[in-house]
Every structure is written in C-alpha cells, then in structure tokens.
Amino acid sequence: MITFANPQKKKMDIGWEYIELTESGNWETFPEFAEAYVVQLEAKIVKRNSAVDIHIWEIEYEGGGFKPCV
Numbered sequence: 001m002i003t004f005a006n007p008q009k010k011k012m013d014i015g016w017e018y019i020e021l022t023e024s025g026n027w028e029t030f031p032e033f034a035e036a037y038v039v040q041l042e043a044k045i046v047k048r049n050s051a052v053d054i055h056i057w058e059i060e061y062e063g064g065g066f067k068p069c070v
Contacts, residue, residue, distance in 0.1 A: 007021050034055070043059045046059060
C-alpha cells in the first residue's frame with residue numbers, strides 16, 4: 001500500500017484542486033507511481049497531460065475529481 005507522510009490538498013491559480021502527495025518522485029517515475037496509486041484508490045483516470053516539466057492526470061474518485069501532478 002502506498003502511504004504519504006504529509007499529503008496536502010491545494011488549489012491552482014486557475015481554480016483546479018490538486019493533491020501534493022510527495023516530493024520524492026520525479027518526472028520519469030510519475031506514470032508508474034500514479035497508475036499504482038489510482039488502482040489503490042479504486043479511481044478512474046480521466047485525462048493525462050504531460051509537458052517537459054510536469055505531468056497532470058485528472059482522475060475521478062468517489063464522484064469527485066483530482067489532478068495529481070509532479
């Protein structure tokens with residue numbers, strides 16, 4: 001099971017909510033980590049966006065939506 005010492009729910013300037021889960025990951029390891037975490041949450045991946053410096057995935061979880069990113 002994936003656990004986090006200090007997850008923080010935050011809001012982007014454009015109003016989207018996101019959860020900052022950990023600082024230990026990096027751009028290369030994010031996809032594998034995020035897929036495992038989505039399975040653990042029993043969530044659904046809605047959208048995946050990647051750029052040179054960030055990944056943002058939109059997921060649905062119990063009827064709500066979050067955007068995990070690194």
